Amino acid sequence: MNDKKETPHIKPNGVEIAETILLPGDPLRAKFIAETYLENAQQFNSVRNMFGYTGTYKGKKISVMGTGMGMPSMSLYSWELIHIFGVKNLIRIGTCGAIQDHMNLYDLVLAMGASTDSRYVHQYNLPGEFANIASFELLDKAKKAADQKGLPVHVGNILTSDIFYNADPTALEKWQKMGILSVEMETAGLYLNAAYAGVNALTILTVSDHILRREQTTPEERQTAFTNMMEVALELA
Ligand SMILES: O=P(O)(O)O[C@H]1O[C@H](CO)[C@@H](O)[C@H]1O
Numbered sequence: 333m334n335d336k337k338e339t340p341h342i343k344p345n346g347v348e349i350a351e352t353i354l355l356p357g358d359p360l361r362a363k364f365i366a367e368t369y370l371e372n373a374q375q376f377n378s379v380r381n382m383f384g385y386t387g388t389y390k391g392k393k394i395s396v397m398g399t400g401m402g403m404p405s406m407s408l409y410s411w412e413l414i415h416i417f418g419v420k421n422l423i424r425i426g427t428c429g430a431i432q433d434h435m436n437l438y439d440l441v442l443a444m445g446a447s448t449d450s451r452y453v454h455q456y457n458l459p460g461e462f463a464n465i466a467s468f469e470l471l472d473k474a475k476k477a478a479d480q481k482g483l484p485v486h487v488g489n490i491l492t493s494d495i496f497y498n499a500d501p502t503a504l505e506k507w508q509k510m511g512i513l514s515v516e517m518e519t520a521g522l523y524l525n526a527a528y529a530g531v532n533a534l535t536i537l538t539v540s541d542h543i544l545r546r547e548q549t550t551p552e553e554r555q556t557a558f559t560n561m562m563e564v565a566l567e568l569a
């Protein structure tokens with residue numbers, strides 16, 4: 333499909349990139365997924381150590397690649413994957429900080445929508461506000477897969493923020509009041525790129541921190557919780 337193509341950030345050297353790709357923020361999480369779950373995995377990217385791999389899962393071709401942190405990084409990788417390499421289904425798998433009382437560490441979040449404090453959408457010059465939403469087809473499949481595995485899962489609106497360390501201590505309370513489930517830093521850019529290109533996107537998150545309760549997972553605890561999220565995402569291949 334995309335044998336000789338390359339971009340400033342992705343050089344596959346002839347290794348195919350599948351139409352469905354999992355996108356963790358951390359490139360080492362991409363390596364872990366390839367080594368743990370994929371058969372016949374081949375590496376297709378190492379530019380800037382943003383590792384990417386293609387292999388098969390339950391007989392279906394799937395790729396996985398890191399995106400880095402924040403909207404600019406996610407947006408440039410997802411743009412290249414969509415427009416240069418023909419990727420059609422983009423599934424972010426990441427961590428988030430919960431801001432609702434009924435949520436707990438390790439819960440899964442399916443981002444039906446992604447509100448944002450970023451200005452990325454302004455490039456489209458829309459005559460109004462745009463709702464950054466997931467592909468219903470991917471969302472529905474992921475919800476069914478999570479339910480089948482008996483995992484605690486929340487579906488709703490998240491916040492994609494440009495700010496990890498916010499100078500305004502009241503900012504998250506305002507988003508909490510609007511029903512936002514949790515905070516991360518990439519999804520709105522992914523959903524906007526997907527909407528503009530007419531392809532499918534979904535974000536699946538694991539709660540790694542409860543921001544308002546000041547709870548955190550340890551690195552060891554995260555490993556197990558993250559495999560739940562990965563196994564749900566792999567069912568979308
Ligand atoms: O675990 P990842 O996918 O990197 O996601 C979250 O973690 C990073 C911040 O620590 C941000 O990228 C945020 O979105």
Ligand SMILES: O=c1cc[nH]c(=O)[nH]1
Nearest residue numbers: 427428429515516541
């Ligand atoms: O609190 C958190 C945890 C993960 N990712 C974020 O962006 N914020």
